[in-house]
Amino acid sequence: MERERQENQVRLISLAEGFLYANVLFALHRLGVFRLLDSGPKTLPELAAVMGCDEHRLMRALRGGLVTRLLEVDHENRYQVSGVVKDTLGPAADPSLDAWMWFLYSVQPAICQLDKTVLSGQPIFHFFSQLNQAEIRQFSLAMHNYAKSRGADLPNFLDLSGYKTLLDVGTGPGTYAFELAAKYRQLEISLLDLPSVLEVAKEIEAHYSLENQPHYLPLDFGREEIPGKYDVVLVSNTLHTIGPASSRALLKRLYSNVNSAGCLVVQAQFIPDHQPATRCWPVVFDLILMSITPTGENHGLNETIEWLKEAGFLNVASCRMSLLNTNSYVIGYR
Ligand SMILES: C[S@@+](CC[C@H](N)C(=O)[O-])C[C@H]1O[C@@H](n2cnc3c(N)ncnc32)[C@H](O)[C@@H]1O
Incomplete structure (x- = not known):
């Protein structure tokens, strides 16, 4: 009984937290991290230099990429894309999948206010x-x-x-x-x-x-x-x-x-x-x-x-x- 209760808690929490993982994907994609890694593994300082951003903040975002298995680190501690990213957003993949990511990212501010739409009957915006x-x-x-x-x-x-x-x-x-x-x-x-x-x-x-x-x-x-x-x-x-x-x-x-x-x-x-x-x-x-x-x-x-x-x-x-x-x-x- 206790085990079932805990499993239900995990199920509910993973549903609620799902948006966090999606946003790690959107952020790394929009920041161009996957594109930069197309040409091979790179260290944190190399990535931060090209992107012109703070190394520490970038490291935290990349860590999000590691726990979502979008990124990996090699034996020299260089970041590289995982197989999932290579097969879907890599140079050989269909470029229009980028556009699908853009669509989902764009509708996100509306869907996260679904409660308001249910009550008002009005869309959050006219996409x-x-x-x-x-x-x-x-x-x-x-x-x-x-x-x-x-x-x-x-x-x-x-x-x-x-x-x-x-x-x-x-x-x-x-x-x-x-x-x-x-x-x-x-x-x-x-x-x-x-x-x-x-x-x-x-x-x-x-x-x-x-x-x-x-x-x-x-x-x-x-x-x-x-x-x-x-x-x-x-x-x-x-x-x-x-x-x-x-x-x-x-x-x-x-x-x-x-x-x-x-x-x-x-x-x-x-x-x-x-x-x-x-x-x-x-x-x-x-x-x-x-x-x-x-x-x-x-x-x-x-x-x-x-x-x-x-x-x-x-x-x-x-x-x-x-x-x-x-x-x-x-x-x-x-
Ligand atoms: C979701 S898309 C579907 C596209 C395609 N048929 C498919 O299955 O992938 C719907 C299309 O209907 C078109 N559409 C919606 N209302 C329209 C209208 N009043 N007159 C002409 N096209 C319209 C949109 O511009 C859009 O391209």
Whole structure:
């Protein structure tokens, strides 16, 4: 009994202290310590000299890096990055993971005031409408990072053979549409997002060699008409940014953008319909949305299936992809 009580205390304390460890990671990353160690191990005086900061304070921060196993010391007492950092933030790793770190760091001041948002119903700040072009690029690269890594299996599960045109609504970096067009070479893709976001998608397009030139539709789908008819309409990780009421309205509008016998696909990180037993990204992600957007809210699988049926789609079905991929999708046919 006593042991169980102690274990529960440890569990609660580690939850409460989790932010401290995350902040050691953010600080070392933002201070550029990992970058400086890319070229090999360095002593404390060497690091402090390059960074132009106080040796003692830096030593204390580096000690935080040692206990989080982000850093190690070699036999000459020189600091070096651990395997975890080398594989994720090192020179050979995908640079857009940096952007994901930036996103988590940026939303942190909001999420740590979650209690206030729950009481007031107001986000702590409006994250998306405050971004400048450099930050939009960072955010889009963060989404690209996920789509290129754990999210990359959409083309393996979603069979688009026989379809000719695809509209990606809220395309962000465009990665999912590019990946689908890279596999289904006949596909002609149209990417819809705000003009500033599409500038980044054009940058990402340069990594792909596609059969058909992509079309860009720079518009605000909340205020403007969505032009054209397509065999496939993809709405990936976008409904959560606008919330349930606008999502239902958007899906109803999109019905008329789908060719007959075509389909609409909603890819999302669905809140589980049954209470999950452990850590669950879609649930905490929903809390981020509540803290940084006016109407954003993550949605569940069954709820989304109902929205598609309500919009008129038939044979609505869902698909879970690989285990490590937090995305699933719902598909409905016209
Ligand atoms: C979270 S991102 C998803 C990006 C990408 N589809 C993915 O799955 O990684 C949501 C995208 O929806 C776009 N979006 C949100 N509201 C929009 C609107 N009213 N008009 C056009 N795009 C919008 C945002 O700019 C953003 O790029």
